[in-house]
Amino acid sequence: MVHNSGRQGWGVAGLEALLRRQRAVVALVLAIVVVVLAFGLPSASSEEGSTQSSAETASGQRAADGAQLGRTTGVVSPPEPQPRLEPVRLQPGEQPPQFVVLSMDGGCETRSGVMRDLLDTADRIQAHFTFFLSGLCLVPHDRSTDYHAPGHEPGESDLPFADPDMVATRIDTLSRAYRSGHEIGTHFLGHFCGDLSQGQHTGVGLWNAEDWRSEIAQARNFLDTWPVRNPTAQAADLPFDASVMKGSRTPCLLGDRPELHAALEAEGFRYDASDPGGLSWPKRFENSPLWNFPLPALRLDQTNLWVLSMDYNFLANQNNARTDGDQATCDRVEQQTYQTYVNSLDAVLAGNRAPLILGSHLNSWLCGAYVKSIHRFLDDTAVNHPDVQFISFQELADWLEAQDPAVLTELQQRPGERSY
Numbered sequence: 001m002v003h004n005s006g007r008q009g010w011g012v013a014g015l016e017a018l019l020r021r022q023r024a025v026v027a028l029v030l031a032i033v034v035v036v037l038a039f040g041l042p043s044a045s046s047e048e049g050s051t052q053s054s055a056e057t058a059s060g061q062r063a064a065d066g067a068q069l070g071r072t073t074g075v076v077s078p079p080e081p082q083p084r085l086e087p088v089r090l091q092p093g094e095q096p097p098q099f100v101v102l103s104m105d106g107g108c109e110t111r112s113g114v115m116r117d118l119l120d121t122a123d124r125i126q127a128h129f130t131f132f133l134s135g136l137c138l139v140p141h142d143r144s145t146d147y148h149a150p151g152h153e154p155g156e157s158d159l160p161f162a163d164p165d166m167v168a169t170r171i172d173t174l175s176r177a178y179r180s181g182h183e184i185g186t187h188f189l190g191h192f193c194g195d196l197s198q199g200q201h202t203g204v205g206l207w208n209a210e211d212w213r214s215e216i217a218q219a220r221n222f223l224d225t226w227p228v229r230n231p232t233a234q235a236a237d238l239p240f241d242a243s244v245m246k247g248s249r250t251p252c253l254l255g256d257r258p259e260l261h262a263a264l265e266a267e268g269f270r271y272d273a274s275d276p277g278g279l280s281w282p283k284r285f286e287n288s289p290l291w292n293f294p295l296p297a298l299r300l301d302q303t304n305l306w307v308l309s310m311d312y313n314f315l316a317n318q319n320n321a322r323t324d325g326d327q328a329t330c331d332r333v334e335q336q337t338y339q340t341y342v343n344s345l346d347a348v349l350a351g352n353r354a355p356l357i358l359g360s361h362l363n364s365w366l367c368g369a370y371v372k373s374i375h376r377f378l379d380d381t382a383v384n385h386p387d388v389q390f391i392s393f394q395e396l397a398d399w400l401e402a403q404d405p406a407v408l409t410e411l412q413q414r415p416g417e418r419s420y
């Protein structure tokens with residue numbers, strides 16, 4: 001199931017759109033595109049949790065413990081109502097709110113509680129985030145063949161499957177996130193980035209619309225029927241089902257855009273957040289109902305490097321994509337990342353007021369430098385700019401769609417800002 005019939009890679013499609021609206025940063029983004037394609041993610045095991053050794057119990061014990069055996073779904077359907085920003089329609093000439101959208105690829109709790117800590121910060125500052133769930137973190141090793149990715153054998157994945165003893169914690173954390181108003185989107189499942197330059201036809205860059213729809217259908221199924229694969233996991237039903245997943249970010253930002261968008265539209269999605277962009281107001285993709293919520297290129301503090309606002313792209317530029325470093329390196333990276341966020345927010349606050357979109361994998365690279373910089377940025381912004389609103393992508397879509405078309409057009413026509 002390999003599909004390579006003359007379709008464009010994301011870099012070309014993304015840049016075509018970019019050329020029309022952001023000529024000033026095209027060359028810079030191109031450099032970033034090259035960085036993204038050249039490196040790939042360093043290792044699946046450092047991403048999206050699920051890296052610890054298995055603590056699976058014997059199957060007989062499982063059956064004996066199986067208070068939940070026979071459970072076929074583990075969700076509330078239709079979903080419970082969720083706290084959500086009520087969009088306010090601007091008057092002509094009125095200054096728009098300053099939004100920050102923090103989006104996490106993975107959305108799976110780790111043993112160290114990285115999601116719990118972020119949810120604690122969110123509660124403190126009244127923030128809503130978007131979690132793009134990597135759904136295999138709910139599929140245990142012994143059920144790996146339930147997953148059949150397009151172009152792959154059953155059970156193949158570039159991300160690890162779940163340690164069974166982590167699944168209940170992840171379900172509880174997702175329940176907490178949803179009830180607190182955070183959005184659950186999808187980062188899909190197997191995270192196949194492949195390496196097109198080496199002629200390997202294994203990545204999502206080669207998937208057609210049908211392939212993407214298969215991946216989405218499996219992602220929904222793994223979420224809605226998580227107890228089937230985890231009969232001994234002691235967790236209450238999720239307060240939502242897969243129908244809440246209305247947005248996506250692709251693995252390594254790859255994927256043929258027309259094919260991906262056709263699949264997302266057919267599946268009722270509202271947006272995709274995988275393109276490169278700038279500090280500008282979002283628009284819909286051309287001839288599409290989908291919103292384009294890109295990762296902007298930010299100027300790395302005290303350098304002339306422009307980097308997409310995703311931790312991996314920072315790492316590639318700050319430490320040659322090496323995930324380990326001494327304390328001085330960790331401190332330098334944390335401070336530079338934090339200051340880059342601050343500079344970027346200052347630029348839009350004083351300028352076009354475009355939403356600031358940030359991405360993270362909540363990884364532990366470089367002593368947790370990226371997670372620490374995010375916590376610092378969130379807490380300090382809440383103090384220094386109490387009017388800033390931290391919202392999810394779906395809330396941003398709600399807000400954009402609530403605006404008078406003429407008002408929205410004026411915002412979208414504002415020139416992009418540069419973060420210096």
Ligand SMILES: [Zn+2]
Nearest residue numbers: 105187251252
């Ligand atoms: Zn990823």
